[in-house]
Amino acid sequence: MLERCRTGMPGFTVVWIGQLVSVLASHMTQFALTIWAWQVTGEATALALVALAGYFPRILLTPLAGALVDRWKRKRVLILSDLAAGVGTIAVLSLHLVGSLEIWHLYAVAAFSGAFGSLQVPAFAASIPLMLPKRHFARANTMLPLVNSVATVFSPMAAGTLLALTGIGTILVIDVATFCFAVLMLFAIPIPQLPEERIAKTNERPLLQECAFGIKYILCRPGLRSMVLLASTRNMLLRAAVGVVPAMVLARTGNSEIALATVMMQFGIGAIVGGAFVSFWGGPTRHKMRAVLVSGLVSSLCGTLVLGVGRSVLTWAAGAFLTTVMLPLSNGAGGAIWQTKIPPHMQGRLVAARIFAVSIGGAIAYPLAGTLADHVFEPLMQGQTTLARTFSHLVGTGPGAGMSLMIALFASLGVLASGVAFFHRPLREIETILPDRDDI
DSSP states (O other): OHHHHTSHHHHHHHHHHHHHHHHHHHHHHHHHHHHHHHHHHOOHHHHHHHHHHHHHHHHHTHHHHHHHHHHSOHHHHHHHHHHHHHHHHHHHHHHHHTTOOOHHHHHHHHHHHHHHHTTHHHHHHHHHHHHSOGGGHHHHHHHHHHHHHHHHHHHHHHHHHHHHHTOHHHHHHHHHHHHHHHHHHHHHSOOOOOOHHHHHHHHTSOHHHHHTHHHHHHHTOHHHHHHHHHHHHHHHHHHHHHHTHHHHHHHHTTSOHHHHHHHHHHHHHHHHHHHHHHHHHOOOSSOHHHHHHHHHHHIIIIIIHHHHHOOSHHHHHHHHHHHHHTHHHHHHHHHHHHHHHSOGGGHHHHHHHHHHHHHHHHHHHHHHHHHHIIIIIHHHTSTTOHHHHHHHHHHOSSTTHHHHHHHHHHHHHHHHHHHHHHTOHHHHTHHHHSOOGGGO
16 A cells, blocks of 8 residues: 555655645745845846846756756656755855845856756656556646646745744745755655666767757657647747736736736636646546647637736736636646657657747747837827727727737737647647557
């Protein structure tokens, strides 16, 4: 009985709980350090630089991380990633205790943690086919992003309470303790490994050459190539739309912080509700690609489009919820297709290549959205311009109307992308065209 709890879905759930607790504490630390950085510098630029310092190493090193995941034992990679994040937190805690913490320390720690953090998602995703049977792939791929959704919703409340009662030091100590807990969970659960001869064969090839293997593999297979293109397009459009939601809500409510908090919280709640539902259900066993396409279509049409054309806090909150509630189904079903079609010894490189390609779209989205909002849509929706006369009946007028129109436009493009994908046979029928990994 004990051994049964350490393998299969129960064993995966134990590891997942360790990561959930650790990520929740890490988000609390990020929230607390954001407040600390603001108090020290009073500059929004400093906060953005901390985020960028962690984001860019994580994305840029993802292809290298995927190659390393396929060369090393995946359990060791997961432990190394957790330990590196713990070391970063210990460094910040030590500097705080001696009164020497400075803003540049946060840049360095964010870059260090981001570099090692690039290993985590490819290693975790590549471990799923080794730990679980196919019927649990969609459930497991839904549980992974659910960790961040839960942390996004609950960490600000927990961190704010602890900051008021005890200060930042307590949060950092909790963060270190949860890293230790996550590592212990990894030690407790056996993660099957690839055969030694397979790892040795992979190690014979040059490392830098293997970094590009995942991209080349995807480009040579129309179905996988189309899946990545669709995911990257959706990610870019969604992030561009959601990226201006805070400014739109503030502009249309007279800078109401309560309205903004109400709307933004629904993004996290929607992801949690959708993720919990798919996790308990297990996801579709057949027609997974249809689930990916339909869920993306519903998310854009019933969620993001409502955000754009809405005129009240209640409508925006409903749109935010419906935008994210369908995403876990898309992510879970899509991840299951990849893990079913890709041999285990390639999973690290292929997952990393997919993450890298999709993240490029997200990296483009934020500066693009800000530029379009400030210099194109907002100016053109003011006064008696042609754009204002044409679309004022749809999104209204005044401050924020341009951003509302922009959100509606990106949502419409998301609907169009999903619609076009339905007619692309290599994508629509990828589950029958590409053989399962057992048959390769």
